[in-house]
Amino acid sequence: MRREGSALSGVGTVILKELADNLTSTRMRLLELLIFVTGAGAAYSTIGAVKDQIGEYPFVFLLIFTSAHEPLPSFVGFLGFLIPIVAIALGFDAVNSEFNRRTMSRILAQPIYRDALLIGKFLAGLITLAVVLSALWLLVLGLGILLLGLPPNTDEVLRGLAFLVAAIAYGGVWLALAMLFSVIFRSAATAALAGLAVWLLFAFFWQMLVPIVTMAVAPPDPYDPISALRTIDVGMDISRLSPNTLFSEATLAFLSPTTRSLGPVLSSQVQGSIRGAPLPLGDSLMMVWPQLTALLATVILLFVIAYVLFQRQEVRA
């Protein structure tokens, strides 16, 4: 059966309203403060170490992002933690709060489809996330220029931008997950806890679970050296079910241009290569194209599930 009228009428209005809500909410202010202080702090602390590398390494700017200065983790490491939290904070009460405030039936009685509400809320969250991350990215780049006294070269800027896109896609995964929970759970607190539980699983426990599962699924045969390789491959595949792994691999490829492979490399494969020579950006991109695609696919999959559940939900609370 066909419905008349555009499913997208009203999306712009919803986006503007939600953006205004997101950007003015106290919750968002706190998270921005957190992410800026930690992010900028991490970047600042590494710059001293990075300075020594000027003239020795062609991608000094990228080192600001990746090098860790004990006891602080690297800037990228911080983002891996913080992006999911910001995204969950943006999405966990997107849908259920409309029910709890009893505004849902009134809003849906306006001439819009439900599609507009969900799409608008998701896009507003994504835009907020993109704004925060872009601002942070510019801040770090600016700090780098000030403290190193050097402008970044084109390749560094492009790699940085590619990293920014990957970070936004990674945030999109968590935002879509949080919105899915906000559709499933009528209580905002339950939805937030469910989101944080998944985050905890992937951030801390996944790397512990992967070897256990791998050994059970594909144990290496001591008499067959190729089986050891297979075990490593299976382990990596399982590990890549986690969006955190996908993001960190994408980050590695973009920000460490000397990375030539994400998996095991046989000595026959490196014969004749120049050690430590950077890959061109195009090749780095090719290497993590599957990771980027997987991140985007996860966003779409989670959003579609949330969409279908939301369409079937009864309006009355």
Place this chain on the structure above:
Amino acid sequence: MSDAIIIAEQLTKAYGRAIAVDHLDLAIEKGEVFGLLGPNGAGKTTTILMLLGLTEPTSGRARIAGFDPLRQPLEVKRRAGYMPDQVGFYDNLSGIANLRYTARLSGIPTGEIDSRINAAIARVGLAEVAAKAVKTYSRGMRQRLAIAEILMKQAQIAILDEPTGGLDPQATREFLELIRSLKHDGMTILLSSHLLDLVQSVCDRVALFNAGRLGLIGRVNDLLRDVLGGSHVIRLEATGHGLDEAIRAVPGVKRMTVEGGIFRIETTDDLRPDIARAVVRAGGGLISIAAGHASLEEVYTQYFEGVRDAA
């Protein structure tokens, strides 16, 4: 019936095996105030949601202003304003900001939004608080803001779910007055309520609901006459013993209830002289006797008791 603006034909909604609305037929004419009356859980809200296209009927169809809520929900929602039961607003935004959001969602031309909002807000008497956050509003003010939203949309039809729910008597009276003025403007109004007596004064016609089925439908006075059999109600205040039997013995008395010395007597005719005589003869002290009014509540009780007894 050619004038009907809201039509339901065999409208049915089942949740699993539970049937919320059972083959409902309804035709509401333009400019009418129509009441859907019945206890909580009788299927009133479900009916309203189906009419607005907010929930899908299991079978049957509806038409609002000539549009099908299932296929053309945007056209329907452009013409019908809805005030849900316990209406909610964004608490941190002002009344005006809340209306501005829905105005944009309904696609009102940007240039007209402010003037329409101001006119609507003045009409419902919220002009003084319109710029304040909705969290400072009372229940009655929120409900009036919801009416302002419907006015702003310039809807032809207003669908109000439990519009007087949770209001104090003063606020209720003001609210009913507002509904009357909307009717005066030619708006068609469909309202649902479980408070039968309250709405009987504003509704042109009512439909009595019970367990998803439509029991009775018609003008309030017709229903009173048909169901109560044109009976009269007499209120009697008297003191003395044995009055019960004495009054019951009067020919024509159908039913009687006593509450704190006040007798409520249903009779076939105006039997005030006969009853007064019976009280005096029984040695009772007659304090007052008056003809009362039958209410919709009694119609409802009597009708559905009858249905239950027959079943």
